[in-house]
Amino acid sequence: MDMNALEIRGLTKTYAGGTKALDGVDLTVTAGDFFALLGPNGAGKTTVISTLASLVTATTGEVRVFGHDLQRERAKVKGLIGLVPQEFNFNGFVPVQEIVRQQAGFYGVARAEASARTAYLLEQLGLADKATAQARQLSGGMKRRLMIARALAHRPSLLVLDEPTAGVDVELRHGMWEFLTRLNREEGVTILLTTHYLEEAEALCRHVAIIQRGKIVVSAPMRELLEQLPEESFVLDLVEPIAHAPSIPGVRLNLLSPGVLELEVRRGQPLDQVFAALHEAGVRVMSMRNKSNRLEALFIKLTGHGVEDTV
């Protein structure tokens, strides 16, 4: 698609007290994209998102959402965005269905349509049986899904999620991934998310930007970015256990356990030569998988931060 869902130019934010949270952010998200915004703790991710959602007023800069200027057409822009914030921010004493239906009402959606949309979203997000429960009675994962349902109540074209799977168990996280992927592919909703699960960004997103000290240091298609990595890592499951990793020129081998070998090769290096050498060394490989933390390696390379800092 040609249209940009989001264009940010020269966005700065200096808080009262002098803290400079954003220092000239430039960012473009294409309509229909699934976009990850990564960055270390305090890099400015949440400030960018809060500015988009009109919760924070930018000091300078321009924000356009589907071509509409945030300053001049704020109500229009607000109607196009659905926000899932990092912290739970609903009234815990209100029934689940009321939270979603009322949010649709705040966007001017008619009562009957809001009720139907609420029922649909609660069903889709596995909350239908909790519709009349008070929100505070939900588990952490359910509360996250409630916030996604609420953000989608008015059918936004751009869904912005600030660490949507934080504190969610693996099964629920994968369920959420499936839901968001379907939303992006089938309904064409553009998705911008921040996450500190880098494998999440790698699995879901087609485009990634990294923000550091209030500036975007890189913004590129995920595939292009991963190709920048000079080395690639694989995990090999062996037919028979071995005591020591063999020594093969040009590759790095690390025995993770007697039956699991980690293989690191230069990008583009033919693997058949490596397998031949392994075979000669008496190592038989049963299966192989790509090590999933490639983005993490790239992230560390670009920012100098470990994943535990990337909140």
Add this chain to the structure above:
Amino acid sequence: MNFMQQMRALWTLLERETLRFVRIWPQTIIPPMVTTALYFIIFGGLIGVRVGEVGGVPYMDFIAPGLVLMAVISNSYANVVASFFSAKFQRHIEELMVSPMSHLSLILGFMAGGMARGMAVGVAVALVAALFVDLSVQDWGLALLVMLLTSAVFSLAGMLNAIFAKTFDDISIVPTFVLTPLTYLGGVFFSIELLPQPWRDLSLFNPLLYMINVFREAVIGVSDVPVGLALGLLFGLFFVLLTACVYILRKGWGLRG
């Protein structure tokens, strides 16, 4: 958003605010009814018979309108200050801030919620009062207008308090140290004719005196102040507070980073 969508948003907020106090009716509706009954038993039944007449009417009849309006004032204020501050505190005010609702719709939604509680409690207290006195209202139109305007004014005042409040202490200081003394000194239980100077003249600077008296005029036809002046003051306060709320929300003070 077009006008119809703004109206839907406003209605949704009014519904939310009304459900909020209706769900906790034992905390919001019943206590003022009990308090009013106690006022009538103690001040009306026990002490009032010894007081005799005030303003040409029995003491119990004299205090009834003031007690009703006192309930309207304190409940309108309490509803908005508590609801808006807890929305800020729990951050679900963001549900409204991210929506395309206009600032005016947002203010009117909270104000209408406060008015709904003020009026509901006012009517409940009036029903209790009717058990003790003959509440044959002299001017229904004026009584309704004063109740509506008073509840609107104090809902807006509660909202201003909540916008600037940073702690729960901040939302109790004004009701405890400003609103309650002004209400009690505003002639709920006495006519300012009974006050010595300079207290009598000083009382004329208390805006609640005008509200209570114009309501008393509407109910029993007795007032210490001119009705026109009191209504002018109510309308004036309403527009000043509404303008202040719109201006402050536009600036984002106390809400936006």
